[in-house]
Amino acid sequence: MAATPRPLFNAASQILLSVGIIVMGIAVPGCLYIGSILVRMCYEVRLAVTMPTASELFGLKYYALIYNVLILNLPLGSFLFSGLLAGYFYDAEATTTPTGGNEC
Numbered sequence: 001m002a003a004t005p006r007p008l009f010n011a012a013s014q015i016l017l018s019v020g021i022i023v024m025g026i027a028v029p030g031c032l033y034i035g036s037i038l039v040r041m042c043y044e045v046r047l048a049v050t051m052p053t054a055s056e057l058f059g060l061k062y063y064a065l066i067y068n069v070l071i072l073n074l075p076l077g078s079f080l081f082s083g084l085l086a087g088y089f090y091d092a093e094a095t096t097t098p099t100g101g102n103e104c
Contacts (some may be wrong), residue, residue, distance in 0.1 A: 002038060006053045017042035043074065 015026050020038030054066045 003053040006056075009049045010053070013045040013049070017046075047074075057093045070085075 015037055020035045020042060022035075023038060024035030026035075050070055053065060054070060055063055058066055
């Protein structure tokens, strides 16, 4: 039996990650927990599969650098999209109150 290629696991985890994010966006009680579990599992699969794939594709000469770049993208992307982008959209959509604050 042939082994399943690692990029296929990466693609499957990306699809499940998208499903988990959509599930978190649904306003039904309990969906936040299910979506959070799906997203966390997909992050773990991605970390477990990406590192050996990187060593196979690029070799071990610069493995430490490639490993750190691949690890850095998760918190950096979370900060940029959750902190900066979501904050920008919130501030843009919030209405200004007479006292100078924002009300959503």
